[in-house]
Amino acid sequence: MESIFGQTLVQLENTLESWGQKAFYGSVIYDWIYQKKIRNFQAMSNLSLELRQALEKHFHFQLPVIHVRRDSLDRTVKLLLKLEDGFLIEAVLMRYNYGNVICVTTQVGCNIGCSFCASGLLKRQRNLTAGEMIAQIVVMNDLLDAEGRKERVSHIVAMGTGEPFDNYDHVMNFIRIANHNKALAIGARHITVSTSGFPEKIKQYGHEPLQINLAVSLHAPTNEIRTRLMKINQAFPLEKLIPAIQDYQTNSGRRITFEYILIEGINDQIEHAIQLAALIKDLFCYVNLIPYNAVMENEYRRPHPQAVNAFMSKLIELGINATVRKEFGHDIEAACGQLRAKHKHEETR
Numbered sequence: 001m002e003s004i005f006g007q008t009l010v011q012l013e014n015t016l017e018s019w020g021q022k023a024f025y026g027s028v029i030y031d032w033i034y035q036k037k038i039r040n041f042q043a044m045s046n047l048s049l050e051l052r053q054a055l056e057k058h059f060h061f062q063l064p065v066i067h068v069r070r071d072s073l074d075r076t077v078k079l080l081l082k083l084e085d086g087f088l089i090e091a092v093l094m095r096y097n098y099g100n101v102i103c104v105t106t107q108v109g110c111n112i113g114c115s116f117c118a119s120g121l122l123k124r125q126r127n128l129t130a131g132e133m134i135a136q137i138v139v140m141n142d143l144l145d146a147e148g149r150k151e152r153v154s155h156i157v158a159m160g161t162g163e164p165f166d167n168y169d170h171v172m173n174f175i176r177i178a179n180h181n182k183a184l185a186i187g188a189r190h191i192t193v194s195t196s197g198f199p200e201k202i203k204q205y206g207h208e209p210l211q212i213n214l215a216v217s218l219h220a221p222t223n224e225i226r227t228r229l230m231k232i233n234q235a236f237p238l239e240k241l242i243p244a245i246q247d248y249q250t251n252s253g254r255r256i257t258f259e260y261i262l263i264e265g266i267n268d269q270i271e272h273a274i275q276l277a278a279l280i281k282d283l284f285c286y287v288n289l290i291p292y293n294a295v296m297e298n299e300y301r302r303p304h305p306q307a308v309n310a311f312m313s314k315l316i317e318l319g320i321n322a323t324v325r326k327e328f329g330h331d332i333e334a335a336c337g338q339l340r341a342k343h344k345h346e347e348t349r
């Protein structure tokens, strides 16, 4: 059986047609699930008994179980969710003044193995399905409903554990469902995928017929420093990455975000800001500076706030848009990879 939450409308319509049913019922089913929030095919009273039974045989409504929930003073909610096969994944909800942003996990573990990242400590065990990504939003929306506020998840960042472009097709189906106005209706401009930098996938993403956003984890202005932080830079160095981003920009016309973790003494010096500005000056972009979160026992340290500000000011002086990322959930270990790392001993099935 498959999760009904992982069905794009086109997939659902094709399945219905293969059963000799009218494709039109796909929208009717979406309406029951996403607008009326009904999670039982038998209750879908305007469908024939035969169709309801066929649906029941093929699809389930199962959601991951909340294994741990942490609520922060800034109202960040972090969930450790248990999947059907026992793997634990994180999902985080952050309350910005402009909306509720969910940080979605796309894989169990990650194979990219960046040296600063707790998520990559566990090698990729498997890709998440589109249904398992949608389920993270459905579970968060249920929590918001339970709070009694008329709020819902309004923005998505694919920045949890995993490399989204190493799971491209499932991630794109997830986005199609999240964005569909008969499903979660989250605006394409409110959806951002973050990648460690797969050039071919970046180009492909630029051809998607949706106004979705791209964030690239750059973290260094030179190959030397980048390879030290991200071993993927050996396979895809800046000479391949930057042209792919240019190609993406030509096709999509969209501004891209560069994520740049600032690590003391490694990539946070003024000379690095100057090199960075030179590297990206011809791109329509902005830089999101992320002071390093100490999540592991390694040599990396967070720079002093003055160093962060000096780096940002230098970029701005050189004509690059830059901001320091607002941080959430410090008191609940909600920052990148922290909670799952803490429950690492439970990661077995």
Ligand code: SAH
Binding pocket: 116, 117, 118, 119, 158, 159, 160, 161, 162, 163, 164, 194, 195, 196, 216, 217, 259, 260, 261, 290, 291, 292, 293, 294, 295, 336, 337
């Ligand atoms: N794999 C994708 C998306 C998930 S990582 C990618 O790398 O882009 C999302 C962001 O969290 C990345 O920019 C990553 O560099 C950042 N991150 C990971 N570990 C971090 C840490 N310890 N401190 C601050 N940011 C971190």
Ligand code: SF4
Binding pocket: 110, 111, 112, 113, 114, 117, 118, 119, 120, 160, 161, 162, 163, 196, 217
């Ligand atoms: Fe994977 Fe992203 Fe972490 Fe690198 S930063 S190990 S790509 S999740």
